[in-house]
Amino acid sequence: MYQVIGTFRSRTLRVLWMLEELGVPYEHIQAGPHSDAVKNVNPDGKIPVLVAEGTALTDSSAILTYLADKHGGVTFPAGTIERARQDGLLHKVLDEVDAALWLATRHTFYLPQDQRMPEIKGPLIWEFSKTMRSMENILGDGPFLMGETFTVPDIVLTHCLGWAINAKFPVESDNLRAYIKRCRGRDAFKRAAET
Numbered sequence: 001m002y003q004v005i006g007t008f009r010s011r012t013l014r015v016l017w018m019l020e021e022l023g024v025p026y027e028h029i030q031a032g033p034h035s036d037a038v039k040n041v042n043p044d045g046k047i048p049v050l051v052a053e054g055t056a057l058t059d060s061s062a063i064l065t066y067l068a069d070k071h072g073g074v075t076f077p078a079g080t081i082e083r084a085r086q087d088g089l090l091h092k093v094l095d096e097v098d099a100a101l102w103l104a105t106r107h108t109f110y111l112p113q114d115q116r117m118p119e120i121k122g123p124l125i126w127e128f129s130k131t132m133r134s135m136e137n138i139l140g141d142g143p144f145l146m147g148e149t150f151t152v153p154d155i156v157l158t159h160c161l162g163w164a165i166n167a168k169f170p171v172e173s174d175n176l177r178a179y180i181k182r183c184r185g186r187d188a189f190k191r192a193a194e195t
């Protein structure tokens with residue numbers, strides 16, 4: 001059985017959500033970054049970690065893609081044009097949304113005090129707003145980023161948008177707000193969020 005290591009209030013939620021979407025059983029070990037439980041399997045101390053077939057897999061997007069391919073769900077098949085578009089969207093979300101939020105988080109409270117540049121948040125918010133306009137265009141009538149099919153980048157973007165709202169990054173578009181609600185309304189998300 002898969003083991004998911006990481007706290008619920010982190011990128012670990014993405015992995016729990018994917019496993020619920022796929023209907024695959026798993027064990028969830030609640031452990032924070034740099035705890036012994038994490039460092040035993042990932043010396044970097046970062047979460048989430050998925051232990052699959054005795055091997056510790058790291059990076060939430062890599063884990064989601066592995067699970068989607070392995071169980072044949074929440075993705076277009078590898079080697080198709082749709083999959084190339086899906087992966088392009090995943091990388092756009094990682095480059096422009098996840099990276100901005102993580103940089104702001106590090107400079108707000110994660111880095112040692114003397115290494116922080118909290119003023120970086122202003123330019124990051126400016127760029128983030130541009131990205132939100134672009135995401136709104138891509139989403140169009142949706143309902144999901146890839147149209148009718150819910151895929152890996154929807155999990156990552158929905159997770160990031162929740163993070164953005166908590167971090168006071170503006171998500172003002174009604175269309176994107178409705179998208180978050182739609183994705184979070186999925187039974188699999190509700191089950192993951194309850195674990």
Ligand SMILES: N[C@@H](CCC(=O)N[C@@H](CS)C(=O)NCC(=O)O)C(=O)O
Nearest residue numbers: 010011033045046047048059060061
């Ligand atoms: N790109 C990685 C980032 C992993 C990551 O930075 N996780 C955070 C928690 S969400 C963490 O463990 N931070 C501790 C650290 O950076 O030392 C992923 O998507 O899994």
